[in-house]
Amino acid sequence: MIFRIIKKEELEKLFELLASGSRVIGPVETGHDRNSDPIYEFSEVSNFSEIRLDHTMTKLPAKKYFLPYKEDLAAFHMKGRDWDKSVDYHCDSPSVFFGLHACDINAFNRLDKVLLGSSYPMPYYAAKRKNMFIVGVDCVPGPYCFCRSMGADTALQGFDLFVTDLGKTYFIEILSDTAFNFLKRIKTSEPVEADHVRYMDIVSKKNMKFEAHVDTTDLTKILDMEFQSDIWKYWGDKCLACGTCANVCPTCYCYSVEETVSLDLQSAKKTRQLYSCNIIDFAEVSGGHNFRPERQTRLKYRYYHKHRGFVEAYEDSLCVGCGRCGEACLADITVPKVISSVRGGAV
């Protein structure tokens, strides 16, 4: 990887260069929660000053920009008993994501495995994914963050450049030639030994700040062994089956497809909507049989898919440890608590 050092004011110049030709999406502050803590959201920005590079965790991931909660897959024009189908992937220009944390970048990398890498790559995702310029930014772990346990605390790929605040300067990791060319247009310098030392110091301090941990040692086997454990009933009884966890998850991609007709019956739409495996009819088939009728079976399935099934298929967990689901859960169910209870056999 190629590294550079830039002065703080140069980052704004880089932003201006990127924003002059593309829309920019970044973390902004949208209000305060009941504890007076700021609420951060990913939003389209026009000024560098709107972006909060020091943001902790956005309530929602940047998912709506690359895997929209609702998206039309196809449109139909009806002609009596016949019809025409047209398909649009809903992407006509590149977007800049300015200020993604390592966990959110790793969420892309893991989603890529299933949505781009396997059979039937998803063009709606691919179109947006291939038209992204990603500026990563370092962070300070919050109380819900356990990305380090999930191997998602550093991003090794999936971004164009990554910015780490060294205090007076920024340390830049460059991954793409596009980023390299953009950086030629601002003032940069080669890092010196002192910069490396400072960078390593910041990383090791960050690593000591994690409060939440998940022990993933042999987790796939343990989950298999504990499939019939009573612990799932405990968590299932608490779970409200509301689907909030999937809503805030940067890697949840399960969906529903439904079709609707226009009022004049002249056209129809096929729409994909993100779903959650915790919702009651997730596995219900026509005729009324439900393969996972109890909340505990659905909650368990969610953990199995993230921490076992995906690992088996793609050698990586589908959880990046961003902690959003635990923070958002109304029943106070968090991944570290569930996994630790499954490992220990008790709550």
Added chain:
Amino acid sequence: METRLAYTPISGERSHRKTDLAAFESSYKAEITSIHRLTDHENLYRIQIVDQPERERFDFMPGQFLMLELPGIGEAPFSISSSPSRKGDVELCIRKAGSLTNFMAKLERGTYVGIRGPFGAGFPMEKMYGQNVLLIAGGLGLAALRSPISYVQENRNRFNSVDIIYGAKVPSQLLFTYQYDMWRADDIRLSIIVEKAEASWTGKTGLITKALEDIFAISREEFFQDTYAIVCGPPVMFKFVCNMLRQRDVPMQKMFVSLERRMHCGMGKCCRCNVGSTYTCLSGPVFDYWTVMNLKEAI
């Protein structure tokens, strides 16, 4: 030096290759050419891909399924009930069970529908050459087994003894009754059992396991070593039937089940059909019993 980010377009060319981006939402236009009423609840629809070269290219294995789309109504997975030799001129046996299938029942011949697929893994028919075949169907499960049955009929001399064991709730719900004599004529042994007899019923009464026991009673011990079993039926049936076959030492890799799950894509994306760590639409719907044993919640 570039001053703005370049846009990378994604090809929208229509394609049916699994690895192409354009395969995702690509469908064949097909016409309903006949509707045959089987029972009060099930119809057999003959659906023909309109474009002839496309129809000839629509290759599938018995046991595979397709996604049937009624624009504006919805899309759902259906097992193909016809012989693979007929390619893209397929038959689907569909029960009126939900909004799409009830709408389907009101359609007339000549309506155009969309077809995506074929999807999933089918029954490995060629592996069964020279062996005995036990086809065990419960209720609507026969819809999925009619394709391998047709395959066996067309290649009858390649298989050893062939049995169909078919159970239904009541005689009036028996499917494909007009074909039973043809199956028998092709040297296929057929045992039919109903849970509840109606006045005119002269056949066997009981659960499908009873019909299976009768087959066991007249078969030699060695018979099962050289037997492939194909099972499809309601969820509750799998466990009982598979356990019986296991007790008779039918090898696990020679027992196949076809599982039903909710599906919204057919391409391993929507996750609705996940069992254990795999997708029913990609690795299934046909699984061998050893795989089923290793998948949580499969049967």
